[in-house]
Amino acid sequence: xxxxxxxxxxxFRAEARAWLAAHLVGAYAAAAGTGGPGSxxxxxxxxRAWERELGRGGWIGLGWGDHxxxxxxxxxxxxxxxxxxxxxxxxxxxxxxxxxGENLLAPTLIAHGTDAQRRRFLPAxxxxxxxxxxxxxxxxxxxxxxxxxxxxxxDADRGGHRVSGQKIWTSLAKDADWCFVLARTEPxxxxxxxxxxxxxxxxxxxxxxxxPIRQMSGTSEFNEVFFDGAxxxxxxGGEGNGWAVAxxxxxxxxxxxxxxxxxxxxAELERVVRAAVDGGAVTDAVLRERLVRQWxxxxxxxxxxxxxxxxxxxxxxPSVAKLLWGGWHKRLGELAVEVRGAAGAVGPDDWSARxxxxxxxxxRLFLFTRSDTIYGGxxxxxxxxxxxxxxxxxxxxx
Numbered sequence: 001x002x003x004x005x006x007x008x009x010x011x012f013r014a015e016a017r018a019w020l021a022a023h024l025v026g027a028y029a030a031a032a033g034t035g036g037p038g039s040x041x042x043x044x045x046x047x048r049a050w051e052r053e054l055g056r057g058g059w060i061g062l063g064w065g066d067h068x069x070x071x072x073x074x075x076x077x078x079x080x081x082x083x084x085x086x087x088x089x090x091x092x093x094x095x096x097x098x099x100x101g102e103n104l105l106a107p108t109l110i111a112h113g114t115d116a117q118r119r120r121f122l123p124a125x126x127x128x129x130x131x132x133x134x135x136x137x138x139x140x141x142x143x144x145x146x147x148x149x150x151x152x153x154x155d156a157d158r159g160g161h162r163v164s165g166q167k168i169w170t171s172l173a174k175d176a177d178w179c180f181v182l183a184r185t186e187p188x189x190x191x192x193x194x195x196x197x198x199x200x201x202x203x204x205x206x207x208x209x210x211x212p213i214r215q216m217s218g219t220s221e222f223n224e225v226f227f228d229g230a231x232x233x234x235x236x237g238g239e240g241n242g243w244a245v246a247x248x249x250x251x252x253x254x255x256x257x258x259x260x261x262x263x264x265x266x267a268e269l270e271r272v273v274r275a276a277v278d279g280g281a282v283t284d285a286v287l288r289e290r291l292v293r294q295w296x297x298x299x300x301x302x303x304x305x306x307x308x309x310x311x312x313x314x315x316x317x318p319s320v321a322k323l324l325w326g327g328w329h330k331r332l333g334e335l336a337v338e339v340r341g342a343a344g345a346v347g348p349d350d351w352s353a354r355x356x357x358x359x360x361x362x363x364r365l366f367l368f369t370r371s372d373t374i375y376g377g378x379x380x381x382x383x384x385x386x387x388x389x390x391x392x393x394x395x396x397x398x
Contacts, residue, residue, distance in 0.1 A: 005079055016084050017087050020088065020093065032091075033092050034094050034095065041220060043094065047096075048128075048131070055126055058073045061073040062074055064110060068126065072123075073126045089264060097131055100131070100132045104249055108245060130178060133171060133202070135167040136148075138167055144381070150164070150167065152181075152196065155231060161196070161198055161231070163183050163231075165226075165227055166225070166227070167179075167225045168225075169375060170210075171222060173223035173225050174223060178201055180197060180198070180249075181198045182197060182242050183232075193243075194240055195242035198232035210225050215367075215368075261325065262305060265325070265329065265332070269294055269295065269332060276339040279339060290331075316386045320382075322376060322382050323382045325372070326373040327373060329369045333370070336365045337363060
């Protein structure tokens, strides 16, 4: 794939850079860098306002193509989408609260939804007005998503479905307006059969309960969500076809979005390298070699992501991407505290005057990245997918 930037991309970059400079001011500038990994709960209100600002500027849904017509968003080529992501990261803008709606829900509706569903949901996402969360994982169905037990039955009175069950590790559930939920709509079905992809409004008091999960990092950006007969208004892709829709969405989550994610990784690596230089750890030959290796592996991941963007139908590409970045990010978290030596293991000087559990940026990175090889499909699951679907090896006995 030819992924060089041309004159049109340069003009688009200048436009994006100028817009960010003009609008990332005041409270938005003060929120710069908030909401990253392990801190998705930070500054929700100002980040919601920033989402609407992006919507007014037409910067949401750049890759929706003709399906974005009437949404007020710009149309951008693949290279221009990368340009926007690079400029957004360079400006250190607040982490997006609307990325699930823009990058996961919207492409799924474009691929599998009806015209009516696209007309209903895409404009609200493009304006930054409706936020989404993802209802996939359950206490007994994390990496093994086909073990979903949440059920949904037809709502005879109002149409749609009534959903009952529990989801877990749901980012932004406290603040989302909608949740797309994978639920079992065929009684007695098992594994990937009988599942449906349902759209559930979160404002249903008494029907939906959200409980934050406090983690070892001291933060609680993840949540448990309990559905007790909650109404699902829409079914995407037809009843019983939820597995195919869900797998298509996961390919988006682990494919195209990975390139944008790596821009944030580069900024994190830069901070770790700076800490190593400032603290003198870079003089240690072993640590220096590990830092260089992290940089080289990040370049490799970028090239792989670009290759993936230019190819279609590769069943192993999402799993390869997840394996690469999960292990890489975990190793970066380890380096973040190691380059600081003993200081990386202690709290702030004014510990007693603050809350009883305070972490600095490097410590939060270290703790949060312990989960990177587990959530979103564990390394073991990804290797099984590659072995069975790409290499054609025998399935693992269940």
